Structure formats: structure tokens, C-alpha cells
Amino acid sequence: MTTHIHETTSYDADEFGWFGGEAEGFGGRFMPEALMKALIELDDAWQKAKADPAFVAEFDAILRDYANLPSPLYHATRLSEQLGLRVLLKREDLNHTGAHKIRNVLGQALLTKRMGKTRVIAETGAGQHGVASATAAAYFGLDCTVYMGKVDTDRQALNVARMRLLGAEVVPVPSGSGTLKDAINEALRDWVATVDHTAYLFGTAAGPHPFPTLVRDIVRGIGDEARAQSIEQFGGLPNAVVAAVGGGSNAIGLFTAFLDDEDVEIHGFEAGGDGFETGRHAATIQANDPGVLHGARTYVLQDEDGQTIESHSISAGLDYPGVGPQHAWLAKSGRASYTSITDKEAMDAFALLSRSEGIIPAIESAHAIAGAIKIAPQIKERHGEGATILINLSGRGDKDMGTAIDYFGLGDAK
Amino acid sequence: MSTSVAFEKAKAENRAALVGYLPAGFPTVDGSIEALTTMVEAGCDIIEIGLPYSDPVMDGPTIQDAVQQALDGGVRVDDVFRVVEAVAATGVPTLVMTSWNPIERRGVDRFAQQLLDAGGAGLITPDITPDFAPEWIEAADARDLDKVFLVAPSSTDERIAMTTAECRGFVYATAVMGVTGARAKTSDLAAPLVARTKQLSPSGTDLPVGVGLGVSNGAQAAEMAAYADGVIVGSAFVRTLLDNRADEQAALKALASLTEDLAAGVRAR
């Protein structure tokens, strides 16, 4: 069995979706009344599904036979030598469609089937979640509409083509900044009108309750697998687990299995863009300003009137001005620490992993590699020379070659 | 002044109340004051002033356009209070309609006090429900401000009862499953929702029910006035201003004649 979707931790939300309680914590369900019934039904359906062994077995079989899971836990020996500690990579880049995101959409689409709905909608930034959603829709025979900011459809034409080939309708969203947050707004508007037969496949562990919990439960297999693999292959738990944080799905997917292992350090890395101090970044937790965005109280990039400020990152998948509420709580409660990685640090790590391991990571995942490089000296200091750091390699970098060509000048003929 | 005053007056005249919406700062801050004043003079009984927000979920393309224009023009929360003050001075109950985050960012108590000081009647909160609004409920109760929450065709009986128990002023019934925007036909979901809402409202309170989403002319207003206490119109007013953006005088004239048509509609139940 690969997933432990029915298990709980001491950092779960209460029945109203509050992580850390209503007064001090994050999450909740800040949504129009028109969607309340659907959100409550979704929560009920999920509680029942995850307690149903037949559902869990079916999900596991799909992950195994279709998505190529469990993904390997790989000892990156050359990177380990360079950093002077043991580096383990959770190879989510080897999953079908090339990222952890396939777990999320297969789980949510399986639930959609169970609920008897026939259509799914999704938002996407760079197109990764859109492609994953279109894939899951094709797999289950569901209609699929993907909302994508107009700016993003223009700069991610290849993913638009992939989604269309997979049979999805792609709707460019011109409003607002024409990016991910506007695609979420538009998907919610669709959902308000179609909720009786449509499921919203939310792309990350954020949004209104139950999405942060639902998505977390579905993707927690990343950490469940990694924890078991670490014990089996390397004789124990890692000293630290590390992931990149955009909305927070790959990170919470890794972290969940380790939350109650109090000796395991947990580190999340947000996108620092041009540098935190420049204000051009997506380091939402570091900015430490609570607000309500897309249905949850969490940390939000916002001005003094509460208007959302556009985020900036070289990585489209991390370029989001909010963050999943459970991460906000893990940060506030001190269980996990979050800092940021600049575009430059991420691209250096992108090149380093390519050359030293023969693995081209997604730029999102390169933020996690860069983060591990940054904290390696402290980890060694705290845990000794034999220390182990486990990194979520959330996706592969094929999609990022256009960015890499521009950044490194790889296309120059001379 | 609470909106209940306007509903009582309409009821005494055996008609529905006309509730008109425009976002503050659209087309400009002063322009929105002028437009809203025109709507009051032409027959709106209650005014809803939209607080422009970067990420509105419940708004369709027409209102999004106007809100974006207001934001591009640099409208601030303090400007919204200035518009409230000017419109409330005409004597009609004046509400602010807003997404939640700008309130949370300013501080719920401080926002409520500033709204009261500006002469505002209360708030319409389309993207938060009473079960997640204890702070606002407390701040409003302390100042006797109207709390207008929404019910939808998808609302369960239990949620309608919970919501109406927390409303003051009126309850906003969204006539369609969908976002704001003028529609050619009135929705057949509206009448049953209003009936259900009236039946589930706390007994003895006589909480008025306003119906909105999709109303664009006097005939539709008349249809809804047959069963609702208030008819709420937004996108049609915004559309009128957008269509006449080149000529301010023509825009105000068109706004006045739309208001008159709607005002006649709510009297033709």
C-alpha cells in the first residue's frame, strides 16, 4: 500500500477547516453561500471515501498501474559528496506527467466519479495542474475545462496544446493580472453556476475547507512512501525534510508523514524572486501578513487596503500570492521553518543538479535543492557528519527548458 | 440609517424597494458620487456601494470591468467612505458591498466604526457567511449596523434559517446559480427561494427579502416585485455607464431613465 490517506496528525484542521483553531490559526471556509452546500458535500464525501477500504485500494491501484508509483527514493551520491552529508531525492519527477501533481488529480477525479459528477474544472498557472487535470479527465472519461490566465496561455503554448490534445477545453482568462490567481477566480465563477454536476479539482493544498485537507490527504503518499523507503533502504529517518512551497501541495505531501516525528526538521522554501528585500517575490509566509484569499485565512501578499499584490518568480508554479493554510499554521506554531530562495539561487541549483546527477529538475523543485544546499552546514552542525537530508524532487524540468535557454543563453549558436 | 426604514416605507406604499449598486471610484470617485446621487434622485430607495477588490469571486464580466477601472484609477478604501458619506447625506440608507479581505486587513472593528462615522447603514458581504463572520457580527451588533448575508438556490433549509437569524436590515437572495450580470430572462429559481427564505426566517422578525442577480429592466423588476420586498440591480447600472463612457451627461441621463423604468417596475407588482 502506498498511501495512508485515512491517517491523521497532531497538525490537522478541525471540522470547520481551522488549522490551529479559529482564533489563532488559519484556514476556514470564506466562500459565497452558493458554494457552501457543495463544499460541505465534498467534505462529507471525502470523509466517507477515505474510510472506505475499497476506495483506498482503487486509488492505490491507479497510482501503481497508471501513475508509476511509488516513486523511488534515490541517494544522490555526487551531490552528497559536494554537500558533505547524505542527500536523498524523492523522485516525483518520474511520475506519469512528470510531477507530484498527478497524485492530486487522480485522487480528486476518483472522488468525483464516486460522487456521480460528470465534469471537472481546474485552474492552472504554468499549465502543470491543467495538464494533470486533463490527463485525469481523459483517464476517467470526464469532461474537463481548464481556466488559465491570458498572460499564461500566451507564454505556455506547449501546455495549452497538451491540454487540448488530451481533450480539455482551455479558457484564457483576461481579467485582473491574467495569471494564476485570476484563473482561480474564474474557475470559482464557473463552479458557482455549475456546481450540481461539476467538481472543482483544486490544484494545490489551499483554498476553502475541505480543499487544504482533501489535497493534503491525497498527496501525503509522497511522505508516506519516502518515510518507509528511508527506513527500509537507509536504516532510519532523515534528519531533515525539504520541499519547495508554492500553494503548498508537494511540500505538505512530503511533510505530513513526518509531522509527528518531532526529531525530523522540516524546511519549506518559497520563491524569493529578485530577492525578498526587493518586494518582487512570492515569499508569502516570510512576508508574514495574514489575510483571506481564495477562501482561506492564510498569509497573503497584499497592500494596506487588502488588495492582493502580484507575486514574482522565475518559477510559474511557485508564483502565487497566497499559501496553503496548513503551512501558515506550521510556520506560526514553529513546527516547520520557511525561508526563500532567489531566482538566481534556484537556477544555480537547477544547473548543479543537472550536471552532478544527470537530473534536470523542475525550477520549482530546484528551489528545494537550493534550500537544501543552503541549510546543509547547519544540518551537519546539529546532526553530525552522517546527517541525512531528504528533498522532494517534485517534478522534472522539461517544461522549463524555454526559461533555461533564456537564462543560461543555451540557444546561442556561437 | 438602517435599510429597514426604506423597506417599511415601500411596504406602506404596497410596493417593493429598489436597491441600486455601483462600485466606488467608477468611473472616478467624484463620478461615482454623481452617478449614485442621480440614481437616488431618480428613485432608488437604497444604495449599495461596491468596494473595489482585486480578486472578486461573485462578480461577472460587467462589474469586473468597472471594478478594474476603479482600481486602475487608484481608488482606496478611504475613498469608499467618502462616497458613502456623500450618498448617505441624500437621506437614503447606504450600504457597502465588499469582499471580506479589505475589512479584515483594516481591522473589523475599525472598519465598522469608520462605516458608521460615514453614515453607512451596514454591509453586504457576498463572500463570507455568518458561520465565518463572528467578528463582523459582533462589531455590527455593537453599532446597530445592518448585516446583509446572502442565501442561494443551493442553500439548505438549515443554512437559510442560520443565515436569516444573523441578518439585520434584509437578506439578499441570489436569484440564479451564478455570478452577477444582467440576464435576458428572470430566473425561475428566484420565487421558490424567496418563499423558502420567508418561511425559514425567524418568526416575528418580518425580515425583508431582496432579490438580485440578473435584473436589467422595469418588466423584470415588476415580476420580482410580485414576491420580493426589494429588487436589487447592479450590472445594468454599470453597463449603462460603460456604454456611455464617452459622454458623461448622456451617461447620467441614461442612468436616470433606467432608474425610473426600474422604479416604475417595483410599483407595478
Ligand SMILES: Cc1ncc(COP(=O)(O)O)c(C=O)c1O
Ligand atoms: C513540479 C512542481 N513542483 C511544485 C509546484 C508548486 O506547487 P505546490 O506548492 O502546490 O507543490 C508546481 C506547480 O506547478 C510544480 O509543477
